Amino acid sequence: xxxxxxIETFNSLxxxxxxxxxxxxxxxxxxAGFFSYGPAGMALKNNILSLFRRELRYFGFGEVECPTIxxxxxxxxxxxxxxxxxxxxxxxxxxxxxxxDKYLQEQLPDTMIDGLSFEQMENLIKKNKIACxxxxxxxxxxxxxxxxxxxxxxxxxxAYLRPETATTTYLLFNRLxxxxxxxxxxxxxxxGKAYRNEISPxxxxxxxxxxxxxxxxxxxxxxxxxDFEEYHEIxxxxxxxxxxxxxxxxxxxxxxxxxxxxxxKGILKKPAYAYCLYIGHYLTIKLGxxxxxxxxxxxxxxxxxxxxxxxxxxxxxxxxxxxxEICGIHDRTDYDLRQHGEFSKQTKxxxxxxxxxxxxxEIPQILEIAFGIDRIIYTLLETGFNVEExxxxxxxxxxxxxxxxxxxxxxxxxxxxxxLALKIxxxxxxxxxxxxxxxxxxxxxxxxRQDELGTPVCVTVDYDSLEDNTVTIRDRDTMKQLRIKISKxxxxxxxxx
RNA sequence: GCGCUCUUAGUAUAGUGGUAGAAUCUCGGGUUUCCAACCCAAGGACGCGGGUUCAAUUCCCGCAGGGCGCACCA
Numbered sequence: 001x002x003x004x005x006x007i008e009t010f011n012s013l014x015x016x017x018x019x020x021x022x023x024x025x026x027x028x029x030x031x032a033g034f035f036s037y038g039p040a041g042m043a044l045k046n047n048i049l050s051l052f053r054r055e056l057r058y059f060g061f062g063e064v065e066c067p068t069i070x071x072x073x074x075x076x077x078x079x080x081x082x083x084x085x086x087x088x089x090x091x092x093x094x095x096x097x098x099x100x101d102k103y104l105q106e107q108l109p110d111t112m113i114d115g116l117s118f119e120q121m122e123n124l125i126k127k128n129k130i131a132c133x134x135x136x137x138x139x140x141x142x143x144x145x146x147x148x149x150x151x152x153x154x155x156x157x158x159a160y161l162r163p164e165t166a167t168t169t170y171l172l173f174n175r176l177x178x179x180x181x182x183x184x185x186x187x188x189x190x191x192g193k194a195y196r197n198e199i200s201p202x203x204x205x206x207x208x209x210x211x212x213x214x215x216x217x218x219x220x221x222x223x224x225x226x227d228f229e230e231y232h233e234i235x236x237x238x239x240x241x242x243x244x245x246x247x248x249x250x251x252x253x254x255x256x257x258x259x260x261x262x263x264x265k266g267i268l269k270k271p272a273y274a275y276c277l278y279i280g281h282y283l284t285i286k287l288g289x290x291x292x293x294x295x296x297x298x299x300x301x302x303x304x305x306x307x308x309x310x311x312x313x314x315x316x317x318x319x320x321x322x323x324x325e326i327c328g329i330h331d332r333t334d335y336d337l338r339q340h341g342e343f344s345k346q347t348k349x350x351x352x353x354x355x356x357x358x359x360x361x362e363i364p365q366i367l368e369i370a371f372g373i374d375r376i377i378y379t380l381l382e383t384g385f386n387v388e389e390x391x392x393x394x395x396x397x398x399x400x401x402x403x404x405x406x407x408x409x410x411x412x413x414x415x416x417x418x419x420l421a422l423k424i425x426x427x428x429x430x431x432x433x434x435x436x437x438x439x440x441x442x443x444x445x446x447x448x449r450q451d452e453l454g455t456p457v458c459v460t461v462d463y464d465s466l467e468d469n470t471v472t473i474r475d476r477d478t479m480k481q482l483r484i485k486i487s488k489x490x491x492x493x494x495x496x497x
Numbered sequence: 498g499c500g501c502u503c504u505u506a507g508u509a510u511a512g513u514g515g516u517a518g519a520a521u522c523u524c525g526g527g528u529u530u531c532c533a534a535c536c537c538a539a540g541g542a543c544g545c546g547g548g549u550u551c552a553a554u555u556c557c558c559g560c561a562g563g564g565c566g567c568a569c570c571a
Contacts, residue, residue, distance in 0.1 A: 003533095012508050016522085029544060029561040083571050090498075097498035098568065134499065134567090145498090147571070163571080199498060199569050207570065305571050390533070411529060440524085444532035451532095463530055472531075479532070 005387035007320050013392060014381055017452050019044065020205060033201030033209035037377075040453055043402035043434075045212075045377055048287065049191065051399060052214060052371075055286060059279060061187040061216060064176075066168035068193055072158045075148065077343035078167045078336065081160075083306045084147040084196075087118060089125075093137035097199065100142045104130065118142045149195045149209075161195035165213045166368055170336045173219065173364075174349050184354050185220035185272070186364075191373070203321055205374040212373035216279065219337075219364040220272055221354025231271035234278040235260040241312075243267045244300040254295045267298075273310060273331050276367045280314050280327050287376065288397035293317045293383050296329075307335045316379040326375045334363040384454065395477065396454035398496040403455040404434035405493055408446050410462040412439040421461040424471065424486060431490045451476060456496045459489065 003009060014020045018038030023030030037045060053063065075081040087100035100121055105113040107130055113121070121142055124130070131138045149161040162168055169190045180186045191214045201207045220228075240254035241262055257265075259274040268274045277296060284294055299311040307330070314327035341347035341363065351361045384395045398404070405428060409421040418439060428435035436455070438446045443460065450458055458474040465471050465486070472481040473492055484492055 008509075016508050023562065026544095026562095030563090032562070080571075086569080086571090088498090088569095095499060096568080102568090145569090147569095196571085201570095202564090307571090408531090410531065413528075442529075442532080442534065444534080446533095447531080448533050460531065474531085481531075 003387050003390060003392060009387065009392070010382060010385045013385070013452060019381060033198055033207070035205050035208060040402040041377065044380070044396070044400055045373065047400040048373065048376060051286060052283060055283060056189060056216070059187065061189050064169060064172060064188055064190050065192060066165070066172065066190060068162050069151065069153065069159050070162055070168060072160065073343060074167065074171065075160050077339045079306050079339065080148060080163055080167070084163055086145045086147065087121060087142045088145045089139045090143055091132040091135065091137055091139070094132060094135040096132055096134045098133070145199065147196050149197050163196050164194050164215070165190045165192050166215045166217065166370065167336065169215065169217050170340060170366065173337060174346065176219070177352065184224060185218040187216070187218055189214065189216040205378050206321060206324060208374060214371040214373050216369040218272065218276065218367040220367060221362060222365060223355035225270045225272040225365055228272040228275055231275050234275060237278055237281070239277060239281055240295045241267060242295055242297045244298045247297070247300065269310065270331070273367055276329050276369050277312060280329050280369050284314060284327070287380060288400065289316060289380070289383060295323070305330065307332045309333045316383065318379055318382045320382065324375060324379055326379055327369060327371045330368045330370065332366040332368055334365050336366055337363050391448050391451050393451045393476065394454035398456040401454040401456055403436040403450065403453055405457045405459060406436040406438060406446070406450045406455050407459045408438055408443060408461070410443055410460055416466055417461055417463070420465055424459065424461060424489065428489065433490060433493060447474065457493055
């Protein structure tokens with residue numbers, strides 16, 4: 001049977017095989033921007049998280065977890081309250097919603113709009129008779145659109161669901177600093193949900209209103225940023241860098257250069273920041289993304305977030321959505337701790353000696369590597385999706401596949417073959433190898449099912465198995481089979497990793 | 498959020514003013530010595546609400562959700 005190699009086939013696969021379902025709750029028609037993961041999707045996600053946690057331990061990171069709800073003052077200090085509430089103009093006639101500041105700037109290019117109050121903007125609107133671009137109805141009032149989800153805690157405390165995990169990590173700084181015993185940089189990450197009330201969420205799990213972030217933070221001194229020991233171990237690595245000056249010249253082909261070269265050329269300013277790019281790259285390649293589907297795109301100065309001094313997006317090339325950001329690497333400077341120090345009146349505790357001279361105190365700099373787990377899941381599925389001849393092969397890295405191995409009896413109507421297969425399946429489970437057992441349909445069909453889930457190996461018990469205690473072990477990608485002793489199975493499966 | 502457009506089994510679809518047809522799928526049975534085979538049998542759908550009508554999955558309106566375009570994406 002011919003399988004169409006197109007995006008529709010992919011989109012139905014991720015539903016059919018239980019990777020991604022939604023928008024949830026489906027039986028009630030769904031709420032835009034909310035999705036659920038089925039068993040296969042969740043297994044994949046957990047495997048990604050395990051890989052990250054294992055590798056980050058190697059890089060010396062610790063993990064924390066903070067509440068997803070924080071009082072208003074936190075977001076006032078972080079700048080999110082101000083920056084996440086957009087001034088919008090909504091048309092009384094046609095209902096169009098438009099960003100007030102951007103539209104005003106466009107209409108009045110000679111006026112400085114940035115920093116004006118709502119009232120000042122409203123005056124400008126009246127004075128210049130600014131009207132709806134769709135239907136020409138004059139605008140009147142500026143309303144606010146809050147990208148943060150607001151809630152009440154207790155009787156009357158205003159709080160917000162966190163729009164990023166990073167800020168909640170920063171609030172632990174005193175504690176982390178005690179914990180670190182003056183070993184800098186402090187390397188910490190947090191995994192968890194963040195919430196953004198997107199105006200129109202689209203593109204499956206790429207822009208959800210509730211999503212998972214996995215954010216790494218380095219708390220580091222200014223001296224160490226420029227003279228960073230671990231940089232020397234990684235500086236020879238080459239990364240495809242697309243800096244904003246290239247983009248300005250309409251070039252979209254990245255320069256594949258070493259981090260050392262990038263520093264020398266001034267494309268990157270700080271060795272410690274280069275190290276962050278490297279960690280992002282290391283984890284991405286570890287997940288199995290093909291090198292040629294990855295690039296690093298620098299934000300132009302006016303694209304950067306309010307806290308960022310430098311920002312690069314780690315992007316993956318997809319068929320359906322083009323380049324997709326799966327990770328943002330930000331130089332947040334001392335912005336966050338300075339703000340939280342002031343608002344919480346803890347500036348003294350945040351002002352610490354981090355360099356060689358204990359008399360020189362400073363507010364730590366923060367370098368951040370922020371992954372979106374849902375985007376990793378989507379891009380891994382899409383880049384791994386292959387239609388080969390008459391089958392779908394989901395080329396996930398063995399370690400990430402929902403099932404590690406599937407065990408089949410060659411035929412299902414021979415009791416002793418089926419029983420031996422079951423025994424092998426249970427034996428693998430005893431070894432805590434993620435085994436899946438299946439008798440339904442023909443042997444070929446069962447292989448196909450596992451190919452669609454990315455299962456790296458299938459073990460088949462046949463007539464010979466009954467005689468000589470051997471089974472065949474089939475490789476997902478080559479479909480080649482080896483005959484091996486049953487006792488060697490766990491060992492043989494390990495080889496796939 | 499606006500405009501256009503769409504929504505039928507798990508998936509992808511055909512079709513109709515008198516409640517739906519094939520494919521694939523799932524389950525049971527048979528057959529089968531390795532890649533979606535075959536045979537038998539079964540299961541499963543018109544997004545939600547309202548209106549018009551004797552009768553609405555079909556026509557109209559609203560809502561929700563999706564796609565595309567605009568806007569938004571710190």
